[in-house]
Amino acid sequence: MAQELFLYETLCEQLAARIRRGGFAPGERLPSVRVLSKTFGVSVNTTIQSLHKLEMDGYIEVRERSGAYVREQLPAIGLSANLSHFPVLPVEVSLSDEILHYMEPYALSQALHLGIALPDASLMPVEKVMRLWRDASRRHTRTLWDYSHPNGLPLLTRQLALRSMGHEVAIADNDILVTNGCMEAIELALRAVTRPGDVVAVESPTYYGSLLALEVLGRRALEVPTHYRDGICLYSLEQAFRRGQVKACIVSCNVQNPLGYVMSTERKRRLVQLSSQYQVPLIENDIWGDTAYGGDTPPAKAFDHSGMVIYCNSFSKSLMPGLRLGWVAGGRFHDRLRELKQISSITTAAGPQLVMARFLESGGYAQHLVQLRAALHRQVGEALELVRQAFPPGTWVHPPEGGCVLWVRLPEHRDSRKLFQQALDDGIHIFPGSVFSVGPRHVDFMRLNVGSALTPEVREKIRRLGGLAAELQ
Template sequence: MTLYDDIANKLIAHIDNGIYPQGTRLPGVRRLSQQFGVSISTIVQAQRQLENLGLIEARPRSGYYIRLRPWHKPELPAPSQPSLKPSPVTGQELVLQLAQATNRAGFVQLGAAVPDESFMPMRAFQRSLAKTVRHYGKRAANYAFPPGLPELQQQLARRMHLCGSPVAANRILITNGCQEALSLALQTVAGAGDIIAIESPTFYGLLQVIESLGMKALEIPTDPQEGISLPALERALEQWSVKACVLIPNFSNPLGSLMPVERKQQLVALAHRHDLLLIEDDIYGDLGFNGARPPNLLSVEPDPANGNVIYCSSFSKTVAQGLRIGWMVLPERFFRRAEYLKYVANLAAPTLPQLALADFLAHGGYERYLRQVQTRYARQVDLFSHTISQHFPSGTRVTQPKGGFVLWVELAEGADTLRMTQDLLKQGISIAPGQIFSATQKYRNCIRISCTQPWTEQVEQAVAKVGALCAIPLAF
């Protein structure tokens, strides 16, 4: 046996024993050289041996990482079956407590879908921000009244074109994040007391918007892989006077579902038959794991300028959540109303972030960053899902998203995930209980896990603690 074979065997033993966990970075060649008392060239040969065995993989300018091994994935959660009855939104008070936990030092953040800064292109964006401060001076301090800065509108129009949705730059309204875009869309097309169809479960931020506007939510059965049920939606439209349907067709939150293209086409056709407004939240659309950006609803709308789709998105999940810069594309008949509502709400979106974001999109390598982060999130989701399968009770069901960074975990009937959430907060761990994703506090036996924290031993132990708590009878 050669010396590098011996080193390779020792490294394999370390991997098998969990000293080097799957998905983590293998120590650098200099450190391994010192650890085993051999030359760097010997370590390099041993690494090649492990790479040939499929145990490690090289990442550009980052070194070698332990590859994830094939494993049996848990079963998918069953499609939801909410009653097709409109109701006011209740039970959202807990959300602020969970949001505040994201700022606590030492907390393991598994609850809020807020990416760690290591997943964001911070250095590249900081260069654009510094350039903006140097070059724009007084302009950066002035208001950029609606619809927003032309430079950013043009960059967004270019990106929309790349996504298969050619739109004129002057049809883009800049907002304070996607949350405000959703709120403006609903205020534009509906009023207090009106019924809004939603996926079930759905993003709790949308539920808060519906609640704040005095509207009613109508939860529609939703499949964890393909999204909202079109037959159920059509039945609801025949029974109720629904003003709009708000949904996330691409990598939804919390299910991670991806609506197939043909179903998107069917949904748009259904909306035209029933004169239904579709409000699309596409905030996760850039985060598909296979590198191909799925089409949005706007791209399958036959007449986007006069159709039934309002498009909303932001860069909160891909550039920086603190930017609070989003945008929306509306049919012409709604644009002026939404523009006015934006002005009344807060005058304008902040100017400096708009200028910096326009520069970043033009020169910051956004597409290159996306390719890198898509791969990272795919690994993160796989790591978290694998760890859940190891530490959660038998029979636990977990979604299998093809993009985004959240997992929906379904426990046995009777599990009290709200109580679990409160117990875990005392231990410095946050999760999101399922009931906050429902207008009527359904899904009490479900949790959402965010996979946006860099994988460390502390994170792995936190996931294991959550799983252990799920198995305790007090959780039921």
């Protein structure tokens, strides 16, 4: 096994060097697997592994039924060291104590909050939303007092469905179930398609809330290597599907947390095809999708012809976390989701639903998103440059395609868990990378929330954080 690992890594390095020297031009198709195996004197399996690593490192893209092609834009030298390559094995999740430990400082009002991922309230139309709330209280008192339909208020579900009208596969009104935030949607989805002890495929790194849900529900995680630009490795995922290793898969295709990528349409289609082909439900967390800088971006659900994608979303990141308003479109699993909702929280409060329905109907939400995306794009760009200036040489950070977080890797394998405490002592709250993976694969990473304006005070704190990172042993 050790010899095989050495061979595929060596072959990968040789091919990468040849690509960089111009031996294979951008857009050129590489020789077939069998030709490469014969040329380099290695097994077909070793060649496939090396091509898989080249794809993960950003040198090639593998096109279905066509072959491997050199990318038009190659990664920066040394960038592949920031990607994780590891055996894909199911593991128990045990992160709740660690996650709660890192979340607690959010309650400290005097700290600079770079830990919890959330755009600043100053970027949100708070007054408009509150006016709608006051109006709903006057005009719809009985509706606010009573239970709403288990699916949600028709006025809201209609507006949510309309947002998908341009998709290849639109979501119907009666396929939507309104929830108390995105996490309830994800929890209901997991309970609908898995049982305690089942294995669920997740990205690595992934949102720690998904890992916490798996732990609480007694599911195991199978971490799949995930590229900072292209998303979850479809090759590794298909191997897991083919072996029958997993009962479901949780993914974020748009503005993934913490990496910030937007998966290409081609890869989204392929992901949904794999879900349908192997009959593995796909739980899609699209909570950051509305913040993509490039504008409206279709989720994987948009290509779901077989109903295998359970789409989960909310307005917590794009408008107002206090609304606690989310939704799930369950496809073929809708009836089971509704049963679970009724024995969980019965229904979702009518007030937030009325407010959001009116905001969507008026066009106010669409207008808000245009302004929000522009503001976040500007702030994140400024913060990115500041981090590159203030942090020690060798620090790695890749520009996200939406949202307001930066995924930062410290040089020389410095432990961000140590930096967490030192930063907190200086009034700075960060989130270490260790909780974005079940295994100890991201301890030298951290996630920074840069959803607030870079005031002189914030700039000084980020410079101080960079100084602490430089001093870290």
